[in-house]
Amino acid sequence: xxxxxxxxxxxxxxxxxxxxxxxxxxxxxxxxxxxxxxxxxxxxxxxxxxxxxxxxxxxxxxxxxxxxxxxxxxxxxxxxxxxxxxxxxxxxxxxxxxxxxxxxxxxxxxxxxxxxxxxxxxxxxxxxxxxxxxxxxxxxxxxxxxxxxxxxxxxxxxxxxxxxxxxxxxxxxxxxxxxxxxxxxxxxxxxxxxxxxxxxxxxxxxxxxxxxxxxxxxxxxxxxxxxxxxxxxxxxxxxxxxxxxxxxxxxxxxxxxxxxxxxxxxxxxxxxxxxxxxxxxxxxxxxxxxxxxxxxxxxxxxxxxxxxxxxxxxxxxxxxxxxxxxxxxxxxxxxxxxxxxxxxxxxxxxxxxxxxxxxxxxxxxxxxxxxxxxxxx
Numbered sequence: 001x002x003x004x005x006x007x008x009x010x011x012x013x014x015x016x017x018x019x020x021x022x023x024x025x026x027x028x029x030x031x032x033x034x035x036x037x038x039x040x041x042x043x044x045x046x047x048x049x050x051x052x053x054x055x056x057x058x059x060x061x062x063x064x065x066x067x068x069x070x071x072x073x074x075x076x077x078x079x080x081x082x083x084x085x086x087x088x089x090x091x092x093x094x095x096x097x098x099x100x101x102x103x104x105x106x107x108x109x110x111x112x113x114x115x116x117x118x119x120x121x122x123x124x125x126x127x128x129x130x131x132x133x134x135x136x137x138x139x140x141x142x143x144x145x146x147x148x149x150x151x152x153x154x155x156x157x158x159x160x161x162x163x164x165x166x167x168x169x170x171x172x173x174x175x176x177x178x179x180x181x182x183x184x185x186x187x188x189x190x191x192x193x194x195x196x197x198x199x200x201x202x203x204x205x206x207x208x209x210x211x212x213x214x215x216x217x218x219x220x221x222x223x224x225x226x227x228x229x230x231x232x233x234x235x236x237x238x239x240x241x242x243x244x245x246x247x248x249x250x251x252x253x254x255x256x257x258x259x260x261x262x263x264x265x266x267x268x269x270x271x272x273x274x275x276x277x278x279x280x281x282x283x284x285x286x287x288x289x290x291x292x293x294x295x296x297x298x299x300x301x302x303x304x305x306x307x308x309x310x311x312x313x314x315x316x317x318x319x320x321x322x323x324x325x326x327x328x329x330x331x332x333x334x335x336x337x338x339x340x341x342x343x344x345x346x347x348x349x350x351x352x353x354x355x356x357x358x359x360x361x362x363x364x365x366x367x368x369x370x371x372x373x374x375x376x377x
Contacts, residue, residue, distance in 0.1 A: 004068045009033075009077025017064040024048045024059035027074055035075040035104050039133075042279065046132030049105035050074045056112045075104040083111050086152065090145035098136035106132050110146050118154065122147055200303045202334040206341045208299035212266045212291045214341055215301070224336035236260060242274075251276045253283060266291040281311030301334075 001016045008031065015030045022041075027033040027050070036059055039047040043061040050059045051073040059074075078084040087110050090096070097103045106129075113120060113128045120128070125146050129139060204211050214220050218238070222230045231239040236258050243252040255274020262268065273284045285307035292300045339345065 002065070004065050006067045006069060007071045009073055015064075019063070019065060021064045022060055023050070023057075023062040023064050023067055023072070026064035027059060027072075033074045033076050037101055037104055039101070044133070045102070045105075046109060047102050047105045049108045049132065051078070051108060051112075056108055075108060078108070078111065081111070083114050083149070083153075086149045087111060087114070087145065090148040091142070094141040094145040094148065096137060096141035096145040102132060102134045102136075106134065106142060110142070110149075113146055114149050114153065118150065120150060125150075196307055198305050198307070200305075200330045202301040202303070202330050202337070203294065203298070204301065204334050204338045204341075205298045206338055207297055208266060208291050208293040210341055211299045211301065211337070212263075214337060215268070215289075215291060216261065220340060224333050224340065226332070251279065251281070255283070276311075279311060281309060284308050303330075 001018055003014060003016055005012070005014045007013065008027075013031065015026065017026050017030065024036055024038050024041075027036045028038070036050055037047040038060055039045040041060045043058040046058070048059040049056050051057070052062070052067060053071050084107065087107055091103070091107070097106075109129065109132050113125060117124060117128065122143050125143050126139065129142065134142065218230050218233060222228050222240075225242075227243045229241045229243075231241055231254070233239070238257045238259060239254070240257065241252065241254045253274040253276050255272055257270055257272035259268060259270045267288070267290045270287045270289070271285070272287075273282070275282050285305055287303055287305035289301060289303045292302055294300050
């Protein structure tokens with residue numbers, strides 16, 4: 001045990017904790033501030049969200065000793081906060097809670113949205129909430145509550161999205177005959193999980209023939225993807241590593257991929273599997289990609305992929321977050337590849353995304369490998 005000193009809910013606080021004690025356990029067990037709830041203990045569900053130095057953090061994966069000298073506020077320390085008071089009233093009015101377990105963390109995140117993004121619309125609010133799981137409400141009431149506060153603070157009548165109508169049901173005649181199935185993934189690609197699907201297009205201001213040659217040159221293209229590293233290649237078999245971080249979560253995936261090409265059609269296919277050693281999360285995926293001419297001096301890389309996540313980080317694989325991150329990855333890879341093919345200086349790497357969302361970089365490791373781990377067979 002050793003002593004730490006911090007400012008907790010506006011007052012000096014000194015306490016004892018082991019080096020491995022989390023901030024969540026320190027708040028609950030030592031300071032008896034049980035408003036901070038603990039759910040997943042992996043930084044995934046958001047129930048333990050608190051404020052440190054003005055920023056929301058996951059208390060379950062923040063070590064207590066790392067908070068020495070910092071200003072920490074739990075949900076109890078925001079009891080007299082004006083924005084929090086508005087949010088509590090709006091949550092009540094919009095029925096934004098049921099069991100209440102996620103509510104403290106949800107309110108802390110909602111306060112961050114209101115203060116940091118005063119012009120946010122309902123779509124952006126939903127995106128920002130991606131790091132906070134609610135198993136009861138379906139998020140409709142939560143979004144309406146946050147929008148109510150945002151519009152009130154903007155001084156206009158609340159433009160709150162309308163409630164969805166109640167569902168209606170009708171009898172359905174049983175289908176006869178065989179139900180058509182989509183084309184199956186390669187054997188073992190998803191490990192039995194239902195695959196997700198995604199499509200991305202990389203637009204590159206370089207002729208298609210040059211892009212096709214680059215896609216088959218892993219040493220050239222891997223440098224276009226920040227955090228990616230090609231470990232080895234042998235024939236069609238590739239091994240690589242991808243390290244990424246979003247918010248407080250970091251993951252480093254190592255895996256294997258098999259890639260094949262149809263040069264005449266400028267098409268290829270990739271199947272990959274990988275694992276994050278720290279969390280044990282596994283990723284499997286399959287992707288088809290095509291280089292398409294887009295005029296005489298430009299081209300597109302069209303990518304269709306299926307992927308599945310299994311393990312602690314699988315809850316992070318939710319659609320809006322994945323799409324935002326995927327768009328940023330596709331844009332960065334396209335710009336860097338274009339710069340290299342034109343012998344230009346590559347643009348600086350993008351700042352890490354800060355939309356309170358989780359780590360779904362993992363999913364896009366398959367996409368990055370698809371562009372950066374190619375080689376000619």
